[in-house]
Amino acid sequence: MSDPAAPRREGREDTGGLRRALRHVAGRLATALASLAAVVVAAFFLFRILPGDPVRAMTEGREVSAQQREELRRQFGLDQPLWQQFADYALGLLRLDLGTSFQYREPVTELVLDRLGPTLLLAGTGTAVAVSLGLFLGTRAGWRPGSPADRAHTAVALFFWSVPTFWLGLLLIVLLASGRGITPGLFPTGGMADPAGGGTVLDTVRHMVLPVTTMAAVVYAQYLMIMRSSLLEERGADYLTTARAKGLRDALVRRRHAVPNALLPTVTLVFLNLGQVVSGVILVETVFSWPGLGQLFYSGLRVPDLGLVQGLFVLFAASVILMNLLADLVYPLLDPRVRP
């Protein structure tokens, strides 16, 4: 919005626009911070006040003496008064300390840092594949609505959208990795590297094929439908008639004129969809034993390790809030029509 390379406009108008833009940014920042604060408070009370004592939940089904229980309580600071616990937790978050895992007896932040790389790799690749596939097929479908290609793409997308993510992953394992399906043992059933000879790029790619396919298959449908419907809206626009009247070929009209405009809503959606990507990552990593944050979350659920689950809850919510903020801030740069 305040591009230094842009030609300077009239001084008064410029500062007015800048002020408006700054106010817009400040407003969005404040909203995001308020959301974040609400998440922090909600996470604390969700995992403490609701019925179910963390220590009891942790030791459920095991022989634990009352003394051991007290010991655990003291260790995790659960014997402190509630306000003291909250203060420790909130101050810890300011120092990026997400709490302590009851299960691993380690700071959650360290566990997160260990697992962040694989998750970013998986989620990034999966999102990239889903976005390019969705945009490409959505353009195809939306440009000729009602055509056989449109109907086929829409039907397939709706089917994949209706399929539970984790089941698609299980299906791929049974068919392509279990050794009893149609192509026995083509891909590994899970993990990120082979115990023997792992670590090479090729090996990692081989382990990524099925998880990435699963993630992309479930998410691309939404991008396809959005791209299709926003292209449909542009189809009747006057500027397309003008472009055609200039004698441009149909493919050029689509590529140069219609698609760039139809892309805008889809771009926002890519940012706003991070919540769905988080869900996808949890499920896909669980199914494929991918050593990332999603699997960490699952392992915390199984115990249940509420310290870990709470830390990851805050982390996931914070990352979604951050992406929403980015979407809000980036959108006016892309689309001059909504500039504040």
Next chain:
Amino acid sequence: MSTGTAVPSRRSPARRRRREALLRLARDYARHRAGMAGLAALLGTVVLALAAPLLVEPGELTVTGAPGSPYEPPGRAFPLGTDNFGRSVLDLVVWGSRVSLAVGFLATAVSVVLGTLVGVAAGHFGASGGRGGRVLSAALMRVTDWFLVLPTLVLAVALAAVLPRGTATVVLAIGLTVWPATARLVRAQTLAVESRPYVERARALGGGHLHVMLHHVLPGVAPVVLAQTTLLVATSIIAESTLAFLGVGDPTTVSWGGILEAARTAGAISSGIWWYMIPPGLAIAAVALSFTLCGRALEAVLEARPREPR
């Protein structure tokens, strides 16, 4: 109302008009092939779920009462094979439809009621509640937006993990996380209804907030809510299976997600026992797809309808 000679009551013209509108909606809907196919599939599934006690012997679904031997491939005795305890997979899937559908419907009911309440209140008081109303409306939408931003699955799983295990918890966990989208939609629709002259007329005649919301806004937003409900059931059924798969479902009941979780923990996946995990997943996909088709057909019908002057 079919007794033509009865003295028409004060409300009967409105009722007749509504009934006619409903009939027109049904007629328009019947023209959508995909929507009708979805509806037929749904009715079939519901009948199957209701008739399950006639088709399946519940005793054979317990681990001890299993009629077959473990991992029998599909054959004459067991059309879809058996699981690791020797139970018939077909029976499990038929029985599982009961919990999966029930949770799907109940969770949708929770979220639709919540979403409609919040949406109508936010829309109505924002449009005609004065200054206090605008503050209330803004507060409601802030809360809605906040829920909308939270990652749904993470919140649902966290709720299900801290509450005591059980079907009610699953219903609550899903219902409390998927309502914000409904609230936003209903609020937008409420604002559209509130700007109509007949609402102003009702207010001018002395209709209070409750009267306007119940008698004018609610009927006006009902079609949109119906379409949204249909789409939400699909989401809820998938969410139920996901929660069960992550191990925070109700372990004492048989549901489609629960069967898949059992298949995975029993190691059926990596040893390629395809008949154990394909049927429940296909069932989920088929039911979710049917609901989605119905919802999309409803949306298309509602959008195509000309705005009737009232």
